[in-house]
Amino acid sequence: MPAEPEMQSKPFFKNPTLYTSVALVVVVFVVGGILFSRWWENRAIENRAKVERTQKQQEQDRIALEQLGGKELAIQNFYATPGVVRRGETVQICYGVANAKTVTLEPQSNPVWPSYSRCVDVKPPKTTTYTLTIADASGNTKTQTLEVQVR
Numbered sequence: 001m002p003a004e005p006e007m008q009s010k011p012f013f014k015n016p017t018l019y020t021s022v023a024l025v026v027v028v029f030v031v032g033g034i035l036f037s038r039w040w041e042n043r044a045i046e047n048r049a050k051v052e053r054t055q056k057q058q059e060q061d062r063i064a065l066e067q068l069g070g071k072e073l074a075i076q077n078f079y080a081t082p083g084v085v086r087r088g089e090t091v092q093i094c095y096g097v098a099n100a101k102t103v104t105l106e107p108q109s110n111p112v113w114p115s116y117s118r119c120v121d122v123k124p125p126k127t128t129t130y131t132l133t134i135a136d137a138s139g140n141t142k143t144q145t146l147e148v149q150v151r
Contacts (some may be wrong), residue, residue, distance in 0.1 A: 073136045074098045075144045076116070084149045085124070091148050093130055094119040100134035124148050 076096040085091050097103060100114040107128065110120045127149045135141045
């Protein structure tokens with residue numbers, strides 16, 4: 001029987017699988033590093049944008065609050081449309097209040113409540129002075145009067 005030739009084993013450093021595996025691992029780490037750095041940068045950009053949106057919203061809320069009367073109890077408007085009517089005609093009495101807990105309009109029977117803009121229909125039988133009184137939770141009050149002339 002002929003002798004079988006011996007398989008010569010390649011030295012470890014001449015194995016192409018080793019270099020391919022090392023190159024593949026390096027590529028995976030480089031690509032992973034690039035993806036991670038981009039994800040991290042996008043996250044930082046999103047966080048900055050979120051902070052800026054929050055600050056902008058807070059500023060807009062502060063401006064709106066001041067336009068609507070701030071923290072002070074106030075009668076912002078109180079008027080009648082029209083101011084002069086004939087007997088039996090309807091008049092709209094409109095009011096706007098800020099930071100009021102209760103609102104009363106006398107003399108009239110329609111219900112009223114705190115609002116930035118509300119109108120109530122009334123039929124005054126004669127020239128009448130209407131009084132708007134508002135109060136806050138602390139018990140502070142403000143009053144304003146308005147005369148509707150009936151001819």
